[in-house]
Amino acid sequence: MPSDAKILIVDDHEDTLYALENVLAPLGHRVVRATGGDEALKEVLRGQVALLLLDVRMPGVGGLDVVRYLRGLEQTQHIPVILLTGFGPDAALTANAFALGVADLLMKPVDPWALRTKVRYLYEAQRRHHALEAELRELRALVKERAPDPALAHPDGRVPGRRRPEPDPRPPREGPPEPGEDRREPGKDPREPHEPSGTQEYH
Numbered sequence: 001m002p003s004d005a006k007i008l009i010v011d012d013h014e015d016t017l018y019a020l021e022n023v024l025a026p027l028g029h030r031v032v033r034a035t036g037g038d039e040a041l042k043e044v045l046r047g048q049v050a051l052l053l054l055d056v057r058m059p060g061v062g063g064l065d066v067v068r069y070l071r072g073l074e075q076t077q078h079i080p081v082i083l084l085t086g087f088g089p090d091a092a093l094t095a096n097a098f099a100l101g102v103a104d105l106l107m108k109p110v111d112p113w114a115l116r117t118k119v120r121y122l123y124e125a126q127r128r129h130h131a132l133e134a135e136l137r138e139l140r141a142l143v144k145e146r147a148p149d150p151a152l153a154h155p156d157g158r159v160p161g162r163r164r165p166e167p168d169p170r171p172p173r174e175g176p177p178e179p180g181e182d183r184r185e186p187g188k189d190p191r192e193p194h195e196p197s198g199t200q201e202y203h
Contacts, residue, residue, distance in 0.1 A: 005050035005127075006030040007119065010040040010066070011084070012058045016108070020053060023112045027120060037061025041069060044076055050126045051119060056085040056093065064093075067100045078129065080122045082115075084108055 007029050009020045017033045024031050029050075034040040038061050043049065052070075056063040063083055070076040083097050086108040097105045103122055106115065 004030055005048050005123075006032045007051045007053065007123065008032050008034060008040060008043055008049050009053045010034045010037070010058070010063070011055040012036060013055075016055070016084075019109075020115075023110070023115055024119060027116060027123070029123060037063070037066045040066055044070065044079065047075075049076075049079060051123050052079055052081045053119075054081055054083055056083050056097075057087065064096060064100065067097075067102060071100055078126075080126060082106060082118060082122070084110065 007024060009017055009024075009031060010033070011017050011020070012035055014035075017035070021031055021033070032043060032049075034043050036058055040052070040054065041061070044052070052066075054063040054066060067081055067083070070079060070081070080103040081101075083102050083105045084107075085093065085105065088107065094105055104118055106118075
């Protein structure tokens, strides 16, 4: 996530947008406004939105509709959303909002200190999430670069380019061994005495 990632505030009342901008100003983050659901979606799809403060009831596309659309797209499904409502507690609204995975549902007028605290935490969490994703992408690329090429592997496990020793095609010699010739069986201890083959006459 870029260091200048923006916070998007969405409400159809100018006075509410102005109040939210004043509340968030001490955090030092870039704040962008939208006055409706359609405008909010266009702004999110432009990218670099770290957090969304969204009014629930607006003409046309409402807040819950915006959240449903964002959760359906891979590039926007993890953007944290704080929903704002001025119509008091609503059990059905609360259930639907948290079922869509919103970070919080706040009543207007919001407490400035509480809102800044929530926004600061969510913005930092989103920054860490993007940093971790970037590190994972770098690690996967590094592992892929260092992985052995499957085309170089031999199907029977032999090392490419190394030839196995071929058996001696000559038949075994009969008769007594030549001077210096060793006909002991392979793997036999060379310290054991050699047993001559055949019979020998003693005079």
